[in-house]
Amino acid sequence: MFSLHQLKKMILYKACPCCGKSTIHAALSAIDYTVSKKQFEIWQCDNCHIRFTQNAPGKEEIGQYYQSSAYISHSDTAQGFINKMYHKVRRHTLLQKKKLIINITGKKKGAILDIGAGTGAFINVMKEAGWKITGLEPDLTARTKAKELYDVALNNPEHLFSLTGKSFDAITMWHVLEHVHQLHEYLDKLKELLKAGGKLIIAVPNYTCYDEKFYKQYWAAYDVPRHLYHFSPQSFYTLMTLHEMKVVALRPMWYDSFYVSMLSEKYKTGSTNILRAVLIGTISNLKVFFTKEKCSSVIYIIESVHQ
Numbered sequence: 001m002f003s004l005h006q007l008k009k010m011i012l013y014k015a016c017p018c019c020g021k022s023t024i025h026a027a028l029s030a031i032d033y034t035v036s037k038k039q040f041e042i043w044q045c046d047n048c049h050i051r052f053t054q055n056a057p058g059k060e061e062i063g064q065y066y067q068s069s070a071y072i073s074h075s076d077t078a079q080g081f082i083n084k085m086y087h088k089v090r091r092h093t094l095l096q097k098k099k100l101i102i103n104i105t106g107k108k109k110g111a112i113l114d115i116g117a118g119t120g121a122f123i124n125v126m127k128e129a130g131w132k133i134t135g136l137e138p139d140l141t142a143r144t145k146a147k148e149l150y151d152v153a154l155n156n157p158e159h160l161f162s163l164t165g166k167s168f169d170a171i172t173m174w175h176v177l178e179h180v181h182q183l184h185e186y187l188d189k190l191k192e193l194l195k196a197g198g199k200l201i202i203a204v205p206n207y208t209c210y211d212e213k214f215y216k217q218y219w220a221a222y223d224v225p226r227h228l229y230h231f232s233p234q235s236f237y238t239l240m241t242l243h244e245m246k247v248v249a250l251r252p253m254w255y256d257s258f259y260v261s262m263l264s265e266k267y268k269t270g271s272t273n274i275l276r277a278v279l280i281g282t283i284s285n286l287k288v289f290f291t292k293e294k295c296s297s298v299i300y301i302i303e304s305v306h307q
Contacts, residue, residue, distance in 0.1 A: 019239075021046075026043050031267075051232075053225050065226055095125070104301055113193065114174075115157065120142075120147075133152070135155070143156075184243070207231070215268060220260045220267060261280045
């Protein structure tokens, strides 16, 4: 169903990686500003409206595109104005995430799996709240940082497929699904791992937001080639339906529009125009009052159809 061809260790899609239809075409090109400075094509499916990075590095080759001290989820760096701002709001957002997990599961304590745990900040907050934690992270540097900072032991993502079914009250992927090469295999396994009544929480960038419309190819949340997929709400609903899961609620990530706009300003102009970035982020968030599906990043709360 999902056709792709490895060409010089790059992934060339012949059909949509989400719905499998052949109605795909080039939409725009974007540059990897973080590491390689290479340009990558972004294609779109006319059926489900997902966008995806064409000729992206394969699973064995992608690691080199994460090797940057500026990649905050792996290095936990606070260097530079934008990263300093990220750290200032992070504690607040971590507590918001904890509150969300407790509210949607109805449990003050339970078992949680965090995939793409980075340096362990979120999973540590859940540990401190008394939850039984399991964290997966592909990057060795980030796993080492998690141990140093929080005494949290993270496993390699391959550990996912050895986990026992119906083990978790909550599974979280905070800006991770867009990085996963084994998209459909992961979703099948995640559905299997949820307990009855368990919730899957996935946060991803949303290319239908206002800040993307303003910055276009400079929109930092494209983050090629690390982001393999670029979701719209429609494509996300389609993906969940294919795996017999349903989105039961949406939550906006209010700060992402500002963070992404600051990075996008830097990519577009070579410097950070704080005032314009704040303006664009504010406009983007104002549009969310009319529809949550226009947020720069969306948190999808998901459960299995067969609860």
